[in-house]
Amino acid sequence: MSPALSLRRLRSASQGAGVLITLGVLLVALTLGMGQLEPLFRALFPSVSNPLYTRDSYLNLMLAHLGLVAVSSLISVSIGIAAGLFVTRPAGREFEPMVSSLAAIGQTFPPAAVLAIAVPLAGFGFAPTIIALSLYGLLPVIQNTITGLNTVPETTREAARGNGMSAWQILWRIELPLAMRVIIAGIRVSVIINIGTATIGSTVGAKSLGTPLIAGLVSNNLAYIIQGAVLVGLLAIVADLAFERLERRFSFGG
Amino acid sequence: MIELQGLTKTYAGKTVVDDITLTFGTGEFGVLIGPSGCGKSTTLKMINRLIPLSAGRITLGGEDIATLPVEQLRRRIGYAIQSTGLFPHWSVARNIATVPQLLKWPKSRIDDRVDELMTMFHLDPAAFRDKLPHQLSGGQAQRVGVARALAADPEVLLMDEPFGAVDPITREVLQAEMRRVHQQTGKTIVFVTHDMDEALSLATRIALLNDGRLIQYERPVEMMVDPADDFVREFIGQADLGLKLLSRRWVHQYQRPPSLAPADALPEPGSHWWLVDDQGRPTALAGARLDDEDAVTRVKAEWVATPEMSMKEALSRMVWYRVMALPVVDGDGKLIAEVGMQGVMGMENSVQTPPATLASTAVRPGETAPTASDGKPA
Numbered sequence: 004m005s006p007a008l009s010l011r012r013l014r015s016a017s018q019g020a021g022v023l024i025t026l027g028v029l030l031v032a033l034t035l036g037m038g039q040l041e042p043l044f045r046a047l048f049p050s051v052s053n054p055l056y057t058r059d060s061y062l063n064l065m066l067a068h069l070g071l072v073a074v075s076s077l078i079s080v081s082i083g084i085a086a087g088l089f090v091t092r093p094a095g096r097e098f099e100p101m102v103s104s105l106a107a108i109g110q111t112f113p114p115a116a117v118l119a120i121a122v123p124l125a126g127f128g129f130a131p132t133i134i135a136l137s138l139y140g141l142l143p144v145i146q147n148t149i150t151g152l153n154t155v156p157e158t159t160r161e162a163a164r165g166n167g168m169s170a171w172q173i174l175w176r177i178e179l180p181l182a183m184r185v186i187i188a189g190i191r192v193s194v195i196i197n198i199g200t201a202t203i204g205s206t207v208g209a210k211s212l213g214t215p216l217i218a219g220l221v222s223n224n225l226a227y228i229i230q231g232a233v234l235v236g237l238l239a240i241v242a243d244l245a246f247e248r249l250e251r252r253f254s255f256g257g
Numbered sequence: 258m259i260e261l262q263g264l265t266k267t268y269a270g271k272t273v274v275d276d277i278t279l280t281f282g283t284g285e286f287g288v289l290i291g292p293s294g295c296g297k298s299t300t301l302k303m304i305n306r307l308i309p310l311s312a313g314r315i316t317l318g319g320e321d322i323a324t325l326p327v328e329q330l331r332r333r334i335g336y337a338i339q340s341t342g343l344f345p346h347w348s349v350a351r352n353i354a355t356v357p358q359l360l361k362w363p364k365s366r367i368d369d370r371v372d373e374l375m376t377m378f379h380l381d382p383a384a385f386r387d388k389l390p391h392q393l394s395g396g397q398a399q400r401v402g403v404a405r406a407l408a409a410d411p412e413v414l415l416m417d418e419p420f421g422a423v424d425p426i427t428r429e430v431l432q433a434e435m436r437r438v439h440q441q442t443g444k445t446i447v448f449v450t451h452d453m454d455e456a457l458s459l460a461t462r463i464a465l466l467n468d469g470r471l472i473q474y475e476r477p478v479e480m481m482v483d484p485a486d487d488f489v490r491e492f493i494g495q496a497d498l499g500l501k502l503l504s505r506r507w508v509h510q511y512q513r514p515p516s517l518a519p520a521d522a523l524p525e526p527g528s529h530w531w532l533v534d535d536q537g538r539p540t541a542l543a544g545a546r547l548d549d550e551d552a553v554t555r556v557k558a559e560w561v562a563t564p565e566m567s568m569k570e571a572l573s574r575m576v577w578y579r580v581m582a583l584p585v586v587d588g589d590g591k592l593i594a595e596v597g598m599q600g601v602m603g604m605e606n607s608v609q610t611p612p613a614t615l616a617s618t619a620v621r622p623g624e625t626a627p628t629a630s631d632g633k634p635a
Contacts, residue, residue: 156341158338158339158341158342159341159342159343159344159345161307161338161342162336162338162342162343162344163344164307164331165305165307165331165336165338165342165415166331166332166336166355166356166359166405166406167328167329167330167331167332167356167359168328168355168359169328172359176344177344180346181345181346253346255345255346255389255391
């Protein structure tokens with residue numbers, strides 16, 4: 004790589020890195036050091052006898068939350084990209100309207116309703132939450148995969164065929180890299196939705212950052228709600244910034 | 258090299274290419290031309306099977322292309338389209354290396370080949386290797402596109418309106434480079450365009466299509482002089498036919514030995530002569546001006562001719578700079594010949610003096626030597 008190119012990459016990489024790093028450090032510090040803030044919460048909520056959620060450590064809750072988001076996003080992304088790829092191939096093109104509307108229907112269900120349906124089937128806890136989140140995060144991935152692949156110019160594809168690439172080589176070397184920015188934008192939306200929605204998993208017994216939130220709502224403890232909400236919000240912002248930077252790597256000036 | 262036999266393409270009952278039979282010989286620069294929708298692009302794309310043919314047969318070096326594995330066939334055929342065909346996420350070097358990489362050449366061989374091609378197209382490898390396509394000008398991107406098509410040294414080069422998206426000035430530069438590359442490599446080229454001037458400046462043979470049918474397949478000068486029908490005549494355009502003819506004549510065909518300053522006597526009235534410096538470069542022209550027979554005109558770089566220049570360009574310089582003769586110089590700027598109005602009128606020299614370096618390329622592949630009858634009006 005030439006110095007000019009790597010310099011350009013470096014410069015664009017450093018843009019906004021400060022904000023991301025600052026917020027990331029803040030997120031880790033709050034997760035590990037929420038206990039240190041007990042005097043603050045005591046001062047803010049003098050009427051509450053127990054203003055710090057202590058039934059579980061925030062580190063455990065954060066890891067559980069990340070686990071839920073990671074597993075459900077992995078499922079959404081795998082199924083979403085596979086479906087998007089399938090309907091943009093000649094063999095699957097006729098299924099595109101069906102797949103698109105199925106994914107859209109998946110998103111019109113409120114996640115709470117999906118949870119309610121999933122609990123009798125999958126029991127309480129982790130599994131129904133994963134089902135609900137995966138279903139909910141599917142649409143942006145499918146839609147953006149289809150859009151991204153369709154934005155690859157026909158001339159580019161023709162040039163690839165004309166130069167003797169096989170369908171597989173065209174997909175891997177040309178179509179996917181060129182569609183990647185749009186696909187990652189879809190994954191970004193899906194992950195951000197799931198970070199927020201994972202909190203309601205706690206209503207069916209899945210451990211997450213929603214656990215103190217629900218506990219706070221049940222016991223009318225605003226301090227619990229703030230602690231959970233701040234961490235979830237911060238996590239969503241950090242993830243969003245990180246994805247934005249990932250997207251930028253796949254921009255080729257055109 | 259490439260034979261089309263009864264080539265036919267029908268889309269939904271409509272015949273877009275209708276029973277075309279023609280042969281592009283080895284080393285030929287064949288141009289498919291015609292109005293839009295005439296089937297020229299479709300014909301081209303059937304050669305590398307981007308479009309399947311409905312009937313007929315195409316052979317490449319005697320082999321029926323239908324019998325070859327399609328990817329293998331395409332790697333044997335260079336393919337260049339408008340600059341948008343470059344892969345936007347790959348560097349210039351990687352774009353050029355597309356087919357060699359598919360053919361799994363060793364890395365050092367690919368690198369050497371990329372450098373060689375970039376040099377051939379006047380792109381400094383150090384400066385351009387790592388640039389992305391969007392950082393290139395239209396002309397540079399187009400050069401990369403042609404370099405990519407040539408990378409694996411294909412037997413045949415197919416070009417689909419490659420210069421359609423660049424400005425007229427760049428287009429002329431690219432056309433000149435294309436002529437040079439064709440001379441250097443001797444490749445068989447099939448080139449699609451709708452621009453008759455482009456066809457006349459590049460082709461050794463022109464195939465004129467209309468409504469999917471082949472109207473005439475002929476060498477450019479012959480097509481101008483002897484059009485098959487009114488459609489051909491109209492398509493070529495009659496108004497500047499003479500200038501078009503000149504665009505197919507080259508200075509080296511019409512140049513003659515320069516008249517140099519006589520050692521002892523004054524030149525005869527009405528004659529002219531060149532003054533040269535001690536390195537043999539022309540410095541001034543005495544005479545040969547209509548406005549003032551005795552004038553001495555300083556030779557400027559802008560009105561010097563080269564052997565590869567078209568007579569159209571030479572005439573243009575004569576008119577613009579108001580001289581009756583141009584000095585013809587070699588690569589070092591040395592005066593080797595002169596060309597004047599006698600060349601514009603199509604009169605060849607009694608003494609042919611092609612410079613030694615040009616002797617081998619004076620006649621382009623696939624083209625017979627120009628004869629005096631070239632200029633004969635129809």
